[in-house]
Amino acid sequence: MTTGGSTDPDETGVAGVRGVLHPQGAVGRLTLDRIPPAAALASLVEFHWRVRWDLRGQAPHEQKVLAHPNVHLVFEAPCAAVYGVDRGLFVRRLEGAGQVLGVKFRPGGFRAFWRRPVQELVDLVLPAAEVFGAEVEETGRRILALDDPAAMAAAADAFLLDRLPAERTEDPQAELAAAMVETAIADRGLLRVEQLAERHGVSVRTLQRLFAEYVGVGPKWVLRRARLHEAAQRAEETTVDWSALAGDLGYADQSHLTRDFTAVVGLPPDRYAHI
Known part of the structure; x- marks a missing residue:
């Protein structure tokens, strides 16, 4: 390299x-x-x-x-x-x-x-x-x-x-938090926090507390950010049908995806794809 x-x-x-x-x-x-x-x-x-x-x-x-x-x-x-x-x-x-x-x-x-x-x-x-x-x-x-x-x-x-704490043992809550984030990122079929909570057998409130304590951001943010990562990567790789991609990623319509993408990246996705 x-x-x-x-x-x-x-x-x-x-x-x-x-x-x-x-x-x-x-x-x-x-x-x-x-x-x-x-x-x-x-x-x-x-x-x-x-x-x-x-x-x-x-x-x-x-x-x-x-x-x-x-x-x-x-x-x-x-x-x-x-x-x-x-x-x-x-x-x-x-x-x-x-x-x-x-x-x-x-x-x-x-x-x-x-x-x-x-x-x-x-x-x-x-x-x-x-x-x-x-x-x-x-x-x-x-x-x-x-x-x-x-x-x-x-x-x-x-x-x-x-610098690991001498008394440290494996923390099952940390492991659960990591597993939940991995699920949220990997499974594009998960679109709502309720679905993620159900997948891991916990209440939405428990899920939110766990994310605040161990992850920092909430589960809704993680799900949303995973969709934006997918949109940005698709824009880099190929010509994109943004309306179809919005549907694939669980957005109500293309304008919803455009608003989310623009709010974070600073450009609408179609402009980003052509820079």
Whole structure:
């Protein structure tokens, strides 16, 4: 994988990543690596991601992302940060040269470190030192001095494993929350919160409390965001019959899909597809 000059979209590692908007714009500008976590963290961490760029002599690049229902710990300059679920459009401006390493926690996974309702982190970016202590900054400097993404991920794993609560046991509520989010994202036939609650044998109220405590955002938001991810990805891949897609995704009509998409992305879907 290269850091610049590529003409092959797949070489960026971004092509096909759901939620990354206009991935073709990343060609020759950035690369993305995804690294699995240590086995001992697999119930809490979905994967690590390393983004690297070299834009020296080039114009800055603005990358937009429709976020997922996950909390991230990001080792970056000038200081590491914890990113709660972003309900809007996440935009990052890249210039010069650099890299960051992110830890994408599974839905519910960050609760083991935060120990409070994850809902408190929604739409917030906190200095990681407020959660993990000042040592996170030295760890971040060591990680960012490395070139190998696997070595960077291993250092992040070691840092997190040292900070797992000593009394921690597997949390069945966190596992249930992760399973519910996975169901909401994977099953396009689920269109209402009531259907998701019924699928997992809980009341709607229980479902909502669980999402507030472990995921941060509500189940309705997760279902809605999954539909927008699908719409954006379809727009990247092929000519779209937007009326038919609206029906496939459970919208009442095309105008409903257009309103939802425009409210978050800033463009109606047909315009987005032609940029």
